[in-house]
Amino acid sequence: MTTTIRPRAGLHRWVPRLTLAAATVHMAVGAVASAPQWRDILSGGLWNTVANDDHARMTALWFMVAGVALFGLGLLAREAVIGTGALPAEMGWTLMAAGVLVSALEPASGGWLLIVIGALALVATRDRHRAPCASAGDR
Template sequence: MAKWIPRLVMALAAAHFAVFVLASTTFDDMAREGLWNTAPGEPRRAYELWFLLAGFGLLALGTLSRRLVRDTGRLPAQLGWYLLAIGVPLLVLYPVSGAPGLVLVGVLALLTSRQQAKAAGPARDPRGR
């Protein structure tokens, strides 16, 4: 499961990019205006911009956690906590959004991390004690 969690996070990022490309109604206008300072004062533009940037954030979390799993064999619990820290407030503020996906993957990440920690046994001091 540890290898699938980062893939799920990257799939959420891909969904963000796909929705942005398919559903953006303002990016063309922003590009025509030169992009510089075209979002302030325009709620729809700001919303779509943050949606795109959230996709990059999810991509970063997914690729970094994939690298950690590959290098250490373990999924860091921090990934689950980060996803919950993003997903839970978003679920409260925008219940009809992708927030349930973030919460679900965050819980799966925490459960997987906990399972791996139990299987590894007690933590050891870096000096070998």
């Protein structure tokens, strides 16, 4: 039995990889840029070391949490591709929404990368219901 592979099938595999790479870079930048805050947090024993009035530590924490969330989104997308052979459209919309918000509030940021990855995800899912995609076992 032969399976038709759509021309955009490669994007289904690359979007999760790009998302995981972006998450890794995000967390690395956060660790380097906030190294003094992380040293203080770790030396304080972690428990209750980020107070509401310490904006530098809160920024370091939430930057890292955003990286973990992006990493989780990439892992979920990868599992969707393995299980179904395709990305869910929600992947693209989620990345686009986050990218537009970040880019509007902070134009000199990685938000533009999220927009690009989100657009690639939407291109990949555009005709998902019109043509069959390779199953996970065909790769």
